[in-house]
Amino acid sequence: LHRQLADTGDHPGDFDGLSGDTSLLKGVEMVDQNPIGKSSRSNPAIYIKAWDEIRKLFAEQPYAKHNNISASHFSFNSSGGRCEVCQGEGAIKVPMQFMADITLTCEACNGKRFKDDVLEVKYRDKSCSDILDMSVDEAIAFFREDEKSCRRIIERLQPLSDVGLGYIKLGQSSSTLSGGENQRVKLAYYLSIEKSDPTLFIFDEPTTGLHFHDIKKLLEAFNALIARGHSILIIEHNLDVVKMADHVIDLGPEGGDKGGYVVATGTPEEIAECSESYTGQFLKEKF
Numbered sequence: 001l002h003r004q005l006a007d008t009g010d011h012p013g014d015f016d017g018l019s020g021d022t023s024l025l026k027g028v029e030m031v032d033q034n035p036i037g038k039s040s041r042s043n044p045a046i047y048i049k050a051w052d053e054i055r056k057l058f059a060e061q062p063y064a065k066h067n068n069i070s071a072s073h074f075s076f077n078s079s080g081g082r083c084e085v086c087q088g089e090g091a092i093k094v095p096m097q098f099m100a101d102i103t104l105t106c107e108a109c110n111g112k113r114f115k116d117d118v119l120e121v122k123y124r125d126k127s128c129s130d131i132l133d134m135s136v137d138e139a140i141a142f143f144r145e146d147e148k149s150c151r152r153i154i155e156r157l158q159p160l161s162d163v164g165l166g167y168i169k170l171g172q173s174s175s176t177l178s179g180g181e182n183q184r185v186k187l188a189y190y191l192s193i194e195k196s197d198p199t200l201f202i203f204d205e206p207t208t209g210l211h212f213h214d215i216k217k218l219l220e221a222f223n224a225l226i227a228r229g230h231s232i233l234i235i236e237h238n239l240d241v242v243k244m245a246d247h248v249i250d251l252g253p254e255g256g257d258k259g260g261y262v263v264a265t266g267t268p269e270e271i272a273e274c275s276e277s278y279t280g281q282f283l284k285e286k287f
Contacts, residue, residue, distance in 0.1 A: 002028040026197030033179030045170035050156035081118040083109035132171025159188035164214040
């Protein structure tokens with residue numbers, strides 16, 4: 001499908017044909033569990049573009065204007081306002097020859113990532129470092145007290161809470177996020193895009209490690225994408241998700257050499273009535 005829509009992509013395996021009105025879609029996105037950024041400075045706030053809005057807010061504060069501190073000074077990916085000793089990471093990695101590397105808090109900035117004059121810029125008594133230490137839900141509550149000025153920031157952060165990531169910190173390094181958390185940050189990013197072309201999103205086992213309350217939030221996020229005209233294909237074993245699907249393709253009947261065959265297709269109710277389907281046998285209990 002990706003090759004048909006964009007003329008690029010890996011050569012697919014053997015298949016008989018591609019049918020259906022593919023013109024209804026404009027693209028394909030694989031939402032995998034790979035890290036959201038290659039740099040150790042990457043974090044959720046940067047990925048969903050919330051930090052861009054927060055930097056603008058700090059640059060508008062009186063102290064920043066008086067001292068010619070611009071939005072670029074609040075970036076730890078470029079020189080200017082970041083601590084140059086740790087290059088905006090807040091920590092220094094000490095390589096050990098025969099043991100695991102040791103990570104120490106940067107003594108120059110005490111882990112705050114920025115130079116002192118940048119940290120002097122405050123918004124409601126909070127520095128940019130204080131904001132990065134907030135959880136997503138804490139930040140939403142903080143900015144909501146001045147919703148008129150911070151509407152864009154709240155709009156960017158809300159999808160992270162909507163996908164069940166309200167507990168992660170804005171400045172948390174992407175390297176500390178689990179595969180499932182990385183996947184949901186990507187989902188939050190797509191939810192934050194106001195207008196985009198109809199896209200087929202492919203998710204690989206998105207419920208791995210999730211509590212059932214979080215699965216409920218995940219399904220609500222999927223429904224929000226569908227309401228915007230997108231389509232979703234999910235590779236999944238969790239029956240709470242399978243039973244909510246519009247259409248199921250049950251592959252099997254076993255694994256390995258005895259698997260990979262289409263056992264049944266149809267609505268979850270139709271799969272449940274298929275005696276040859278192991279998935280159907282367990283789905284039946286869900287109905």
